[in-house]
Amino acid sequence: MQILYPFNVRVYGLLVNEQNEILISDEQEYGKQFSKFPGGGLEHGEGLRDGLKREYMEECSVEVDVLEHIYTTDFYEHSxxxxxQIISVYYRVRNITPLNLPFKTIAFDFDEMEGEIFQSFRLVKLSDLQLDDLTFKTDRIALEEFLKQNDLASTKK
Structure with missing residues (x-):
């Protein structure tokens, strides 16, 4: 008997604007709250870059250019x-169309509280963002890699 081990491939984008602010998505699903970079699960038959473009359009209503690769999960991560098993791939992205979202200044400041899935967005100064502001280990590692690649590394804890 063959045992199948399901893999969940996810793709995320780090978007930094001209004011050196990074886009963060605060979400709540089924009672669990988390802060992460925009993105999500790859659909069958979809490439990473196309999946990330679709995710940004679905979540943020913005068209993006997918730029350089930042990080791919290199350890076991349970969903x-x-x-x-989660396999996450991170890219730097640049918006092509204007980013017209109702930005919040406080995490988990949701407008609508009906249903089971909520989402809000924040633009956070890169200099103010701490690793602990992100819920998932892969997002934290991707942020560290991004900062290293862009010579912005500091002691983020």
Missing amino acids: YFNNS
């Missing part, structure tokens, strides 16, 4: 929501 926060189900029994799958």
